[in-house]
Amino acid sequence: MILHVDMDAFYASIEERDRPELVGKPVVVGGTPEGRGVVAAANYVARQFGIHSAMAAVTARRLCPQAICLPPRMQYYAEVSKQIQGVLQRFTPIIEPLSLDYLGAEVVQRFRPRQPQAAKPPRPKPASTTPLGSGMVIENTTPSAEEFHDEVRCTSLW
Numbered sequence: 629m630i631l632h633v634d635m636d637a638f639y640a641s642i643e644e645r646d647r648p649e650l651v652g653k654p655v656v657v658g659g660t661p662e663g664r665g666v667v668a669a670a671n672y673v674a675r676q677f678g679i680h681s682a683m684a685a686v687t688a689r690r691l692c693p694q695a696i697c698l699p700p701r702m703q704y705y706a707e708v709s710k711q712i713q714g715v716l717q718r719f720t721p722i723i724e725p726l727s728l729d730y731l732g733a734e735v736v737q738r739f740r741p742r743q744p745q746a747a748k749p750p751r752p753k754p755a756s757t758t759p760l761g762s763g764m765v766i767e768n769t770t771p772s773a774e775e776f777h778d779e780v781r782c783t784s785l786w
């Protein structure tokens with residue numbers, strides 16, 4: 629079984645987590661205040677103005693002139709990504725980071741109970757009091773089981 633973890637608006641969510649005064653305001657990571665470059669991440673408030681990742685920053689600025697434009701802190705985002713990998717490592721050593729905000733984790737051994745009464749996997753402790761959100765898809769890759777994908781939202785894990 630593979631757990632696909634896709635962090636929500638990752639870079640922008642980290643900035644919001646670290647700077648609560650940004651919450652509720654349009655936040656764009658990437659580009660420049662002069663409108664150069666491209667958007668690396670936009671929070672959900674900014675997305676309501678039509679801003680999205682990989683959009684030209686000049687377009688984002690035109691759509692939402694009041695957006696707060698922050699320079700990317702890629703090294704820091706990489707550290708946070710490592711922390712998230714650390715949470716997943718409580719369940720499995722088999723983790724494949726496909727990007728800073730997208731991880732795959734093989735969890736079949738951990739989630740397959742050895743005893744009937746041990747059916748529930750342990751819940752990880754929240755790593756943060758101001759959590760980052762993510763989407764997760766559980767992909768069942770066992771050949772004997774029917775194919776299924778189960779998508780869940782998680783806002784308290786990280």
Ligand SMILES: [Mg+2]
Pocket residue numbers: 634635636637638729
């Ligand atoms: Mg994502």
